[in-house]
Amino acid sequence: MNRRTLKILSVGFLVSILFAVSAFPTGDSVSSGITGSTTSIVDATEGCTCHTSDATPGVIIALNLPDNFTAGETYTLTLNFSGGPNDASEGDNRGGFFIRASHGILAPIENDTHVQKPSGESHLTHTTEGNDYREWNFTWTAPESDNIIVAFTTYGNSVNGDGNAGNEDRWNSATFNFRGVNAAAVVDVDHGELSTPQKLIYAFTIIAVTLSVVIIGNRMVTKEQSFEEVLKDYWKYLYPWLTTTDHKYIGILYIVTGFAWFFIAGILGLVIRWQLFEPRLDGDFLTYQEYNSTFTMHGTTMIFMAAMPIIFGFANYLIPLQIGCRDMAFPRLNAMSYWLLPTGGIVIYMGYFTGGAGDVGWTGYVPYATSEASTVPGTDFWVAGQIMLGASSTLTAINFVTTILRMRAPGVTLMRMPLFTWSIFVTVCLLLLAIPVFAIALILLLADRTFGTLYFSGSCAGDLMGTTACSDPILWQHLFWYFGHPEVYIVILPAFGVLSEIISTFSRRPIFGYTSMVYALTTIGVISFVVYGHHMFTTGADPLFRFVVMLTTMLVAVPTGIKIFNWLATMTGGSIVTKTPMIFALGTVITFTIGGITGIILASIPLDIAFHDTYFVVAHFHYVLVGGTIFAFLGGVYYWFPKMTGKMMNETLGLIHFAFSFIFFNAAFYPMHNVGISGMPRRYATYDPALTEMNQFISVAAFIFGFAQLIFVYNVIYSYKYGEEAGDDPWDGWSLEWTTSSPPPHNSFTEIPTLKSAEEAE
């Protein structure tokens, strides 16, 4: 490409970007962008279903308070507001209010018909009679201690007097602090108590810093080196990892990063289980907002930063070896894809340091994700980080498609590729078609959140300026699930590949029905694009659309069934060696079968309507993603670790790891089906006390499952140091990665191999 074409191209790009920017459908509903998080009135009372729009700064709320309060004393307080529509002194239906105190008791003044305290509640609000006023009096009795600061949360609703909650009504909220006489003189509220996640982060930071001091200090003492020398030593070790473009190094980086995020998100999962150990009140362990951030980060991290990197780590390491080439087609692009991963991940986690990580769930449904009720800027970080991860995956996909199509060694025809390579090939094709859609949807979401565009958020209901821009909140769900459903196949298909390799190798026979396995993989890939509607059975979408996706979803069971039957048929007539990788593979077949069966149950619309968004769904996808993907790839680690390091992994530790994982995985996730059938919705921070016993059982099992993974970490480190020598082909596999040395030489093969057919060997 010469300079001139480049110039024209870049001008073209600029013009199209300018055009795109000018074509933004902007409006006034969120013209100020997203500002501090506000809360709607939780306990809205009769006649007060207003507050449909954003807070209006023009409504000014005042609460008269003495300088400070004394314990036990009762004070008469006055709340009034000004501003908003018809700011006149008299008339009907002019306003409403709401007040809640963090401590002490609020009460109406006796015989005052303007203020009421709904029974069972602690807040005050106006009565129907009281909504003709903009000023209200009531009493507040101070708590028994006066060494605290009491916060009053107030809302004022300025209405136009037409008797209907409508677009012209304005409201605002304000918080007032009231100091006890004995409260510490200067208390900066912003530097108050640390939230639980902050405490965890500080704890982990302290542990990490202490560990590095101990390790570096130990080295300085035992080797008698200066601090600089120790760092230089480490740098020498680190430098190749930071600058590598070798697919084997990048593969290991991916795998290690993936497992690191897997453990972080695993800890978040345990935090969730601790919150659900009993029905807790807000702030008992986590506040509800912290809980929401926790499950959002758990889901996002597990899918995008744990499962996918582990998969692409194995793919990076093994695909060039399995098809007999020296490296990926675009090694530098490969490195860039990798480095976008930790960077994007850190961006997503930035939310924790800025007052709360994203709390929109991994699905990020609008209009919640575009509303100011979601965490700011945590959710913006979540969106921005996701865009980076999307870019990373797209680049990876391009790289793999090119590599697999163009760089196969002699003899490796398409229909002679190992099934792991085939599964990755189908996966990256899905990725290439699905991820860009998600990335674009995220960019539109970011525009909605920061520039005030109305792709998803222009809901007529909440539109206060009278503009008629009504966008469809369901649009996001279509874009998300168009990506989101292939995404779940993106994480399960490679697991099928791993299982095919392991089961064939350890049965000492060729895979049964290689051709039908390949067709099954590609069929699943194609069908995955026409089933996404099954995530939206309850949205009120078109009945025909829902019926069609029910049928196509059911059809996925056919190729999946073929795969399971083929694995079992491979074992029949074989000579099954029960080493750790095989045990993990067989365990996966069992858990995945259960996950698949519940998938069919969920595909049936009448049942899905009952089960949708309950713990039954949570059980289903954990059976598929943990019982399928994670178990298969744990097996994959045991299987390919000898190739990657030249050392065998310890069998005894492996079997103990499997036993604990398998038993406590099922103990933790199987009862979730029952919890779901009993009606417990997912993403609930607290629940019906009748389900406490089951949830405690789940939590205990989940903790044991979590801690059992430490056996695996120990096994990896132990085997890396003390494992037996592996040799080139410890398991007697057939594919080309077993023909090179363990670990493979710098350029993967000393000379490019040729894949011969078994007939030629005879």
Place this chain on the structure above:
Amino acid sequence: MSLLEDIIFSDNPSIWHDFGGTSPGYAGITWQMMIWSIITGLLVFVWMAYNLIMFKHKEGDPEHNDGLKAGFFPHERGDPKIEITWTVAPLILVIWLTYISLAPLDYLWDVPDEDETDLVVEVVAGQWYWSFSYEDGYDVPANFNSCAEIGEINGLNCFEIPHDSIVRFNINALDVLHAFYIVEIGVKQDAVPGIETLAWVDTGDVSPGEYNIYCTEYCGNSHSQMLAKLYITVAE
């Protein structure tokens, strides 16, 4: 019920008892799904166990003549007849399961028009409460005081509807997505801002009493607190 029993005999929502008999196919589909799940699961587990017992590798087993060898693409192995069997059999099964899903689906989706119902309820979901109102001109029976008895207002996070009537819910949301879920009856419908969605119940199919309404679409901080009671009462 003990924990173990709970795990074995899952605690079904009353939909399977009360609804099953009258709405076509509901009990049937649950039962069939259960049976086919067990058959499929057993097929896989038993076959795997059989393989592990019969074909376990023993020291000194001779290598099979199509055994694997590094660098050589193995012999093709397979049997088209068997493979077609286990393609067609699941295909028939899933078509059957889709077919039996149709009757209850038809029943669910056939939301009665407003003039065919005994009562139309306007449901409004907001962060984080449910508000309900009867259609204009509905004469609220005098004995509808269950909400007052528990200290709630009939219409805010609590509502009372007549037994033995066809009740249609017009569902709207004020701010973000919510979902209207009557737990024990198994009715679930998203509430979408700007779009009215519909659900309905024939209260003649369920027994009078107290039912729970949950929000099942994530809607922010107090999502798990967005609960309401629904009373189905015989009108006097």
